[in-house]
Amino acid sequence: MDDSALIDVALTVNGTHYQRQVESRLLLSDFLRHDLGLTGTHVGCEHGVCGACTILLDGEAVRACLLFAAQVRGSTITTVEGLAAADGTLHPLQEAFRQAHGLQCGFCTPGFLLTLVPFLAENPNPDDREIRQAISGNLCRCTGYQGIVDAVRSLSRTGAPKPAHEAET
């Protein structure tokens, strides 16, 4: 491969600064998982439907499989690894998922969490219809969604705080 085809990428993921060289075609999902070793971001379809690879790109929920790593130079990204506190204390949304049995196999879960963090920031008190609308772009094949809706509803009075690494900085 021609080295000149590589592109420099510098970005911040979960509060850590990274610099890498990537092929122009490298998907952001593969970059996060395999180049940075952040395998909590899962890949289920690579065509933007299932939502398992959802991350926060400069605070917005996006699908990592629909972006190239080269497109996110200079960005700030949060993945599921950045949600809990450094001491392992779960983010309130993660804890709510556990309390409400909002996950089974857990493969889709990181995508749901990262879809919901900005949603709850904007809509701290959603009703069930709004919650279902908010997660209707994420597929879960195990739970039937009810535990997820219950988890979000349990937080709806307070809203979900920021990811731990953002709160600390």
Next chain:
Amino acid sequence: MSSRVFGEPIKRLEDPRLLTGDAVFVDDVERPGMLHVAFLRSPYAHGRLHAIDLTDARSRDGVIAAFAADDLGAYWQHGPLLVPPPPIADAVFYPRTQVPLARGKVRHAGEPLAVVVATSRYIAEDALDDIVYDLEPLDVAIELEAALDADAPRIHEDLDSNLAADVRQQKGDYAAARAAADVILERRFTYDHGAAAAIENRGVVADWDRRAERLTVWDTTQAPIPIRNGLAGLLGLSESQVRVVAPFIGGGFGPKIMMFYPEEMVVPWLAMRLGKPVKWIEDREENFFATTHERSQIHQAEIALDREGRILGVRDDFLHDTGAYNPYGLTVPINSQCTLLGPYRVPAYDSRFRAVFTNATIVTPYRGAGRQHGVFVMERLLDLAARELNLDPVEIRRRNVLEPDEFPHHHEIIYQDFSELVYDSGNHRPAIEKACAMIDWERERDGAGIQGEEPAGTVDKRRGVGLVCYVEGTGIGPYEGARVTVESSGSVSVSTGIGTQGQGHFTAFAQVVAEQLGVAVERVRVVTGDTRAFHWGTGTFASRGAVVAGNACHAAALAVRAKILRHASEALEVDEADLELVGGEARVVGAPQRRIALGDLAQRANPLRGAVAPGTEPGLEATSYFGPSRGATASGVHAMEVEVDPSTAMVEILRYIVVHDCGTVINPMILDGQIKGGVAQGIGNAFYEQLIYDSEGQLQNASLMDYLLPTAAEVPPIETAHLVTPSPLNPLGTKGAGEAGAIPTGALFAQAVENALREDLPDLEILEIPLSPNRLWELMCAARGEQA
């Protein structure tokens, strides 16, 4: 006991790992120097492969190797027949199993032709375009009935036709039942079940350690131990040289119990051949073509009843699409055949099925595993009979369900587990009444319909309700095992051979063990799906984890409990009967200051010096096995309220109610999750999901954009209630629950939609699933005598 954990809704112990991204799935496995694999797959459903040239692919930068069938040498062989046919008299069965890479003939689109290994998956996929091959397309046999025509294209040319199996099972004298009947109804039913579509696709990572002569394989399988044993045989290794790990698996639902997938045979071979770790991860498109489906059956069925609506007999003759190969034997159609009988008294039954090879992806069990198809036929026949006799659909079911004094109930036919189909227990009438009360059946059935609950004139939607019953043979053998160890720290480790795909085994099995040992459930660490930790067992399928592995854990925990009591009795110098196990300690009842920690007892049981009595086994450890004589019979009643828009044929599910009986419950929170998730898949099956093949055998909707999985906007809140009729066939009294939610949804949906449209279209008969707004529209037009 104060520390009772069994039966409690304990929050899952595995969740923190899954919620933080720490849980390891197969695609998360990284090995130094790992290579990546891509498969070239047939674009045609049926073809003759004349030549394949890998020269250009091999010369691409970054490509390490490429192989076609002939390159595999003696390793090329047909996969094993995973499930041989049960002993049914005069059963005809022609096993034809899949191959690792196609040689000479291609029998379904997506069948692998060649494999490329490269330094990255991107390069491996690039190199697929470099492969030159001569694949002559052949006429296809894709439509189920036409595939049996005498002049249909022959998929396996050594056979006389595309017939894969012909099985007839009978109970009683159907001809006599029919002769005595007041009402006879016959209809043709089609039921199509789709893709399991676990959010995690399949994957295999293999690493051959040449110096240690050990192969490690990470596989998204539901059956790691059979994979290990099979791989050892295929590769000429001893079983102890092969370790198979099924780590966290992102949903199974049946297709991941299939073995050996071609990729499962090829990837470990590549690792040994190349001496490098090798990874293959399926993408979503491959998942649609290469991971097994369930698909379609066509039933011609007849029911004979007396004028009171009592069933005298049922006759059924059905075709089953088995796909291009049939490594899973007869499991799916036998489940359909047996589960059709439902919770009902059926004195006479005559059921024949023919399994048919088609040029489509292999059919193996997917959650429900053919039970949906049978339940649909029986429930629809009862609905039609109720209409004919002017009976309420619930009333006709009340008149036919088995009463508690009729168990065990013998059906005189053979089930998928090779045993006679015998219902071990059941209590159906209270389940029906409970479901009726929850959905307010009398009011809704009479009051729903054309007016709905809205003020007349404002909404033109129609409301309807439905209620159906089913039973499910669960928890079949042969056996599973578990090893329970109290460690010197006082922690407890549990190992079992089954894999886990989200069912909460890490928690449920910990509860079973903690209950017996008097330890906090958080002190119990469960390992599943790693053949190095436990290497006896068969896998996670047939709703059997909690039943078979759960009872093995229970038996091992009881054996360890006995050891604890014996050692504690010696240490504390009291009678065993005076001891209790509480809070991680053995205590003297009534004198709790006299106590010893389990960790200390574990050290006493494992002395470093001194002598032990002859025959002494060290440690507080036991390995136990459980194998039921036959499956435990779970059952349930589902009810639904729908709203149909007659101008669009869109259906909204307003309420969904499940009354379920799976015997003793280990963790009601996990159970509820299993049921609700099953219902969501049932709803997908009923109204959203269908694998659509064209006449060339091409799957037309092989993406998640085109194959519609239900989202949170389509799945309603599901209300559940549980009755407990313990199974007499295992000490815990458990019955399986994993598949239950998905089984009756199609039948229920059809009944509820018919009910909603009863005023507009009194003659509408819904005899097929899946529906869709388009298809329902066509049926509505046909019922009016119009063209759609």
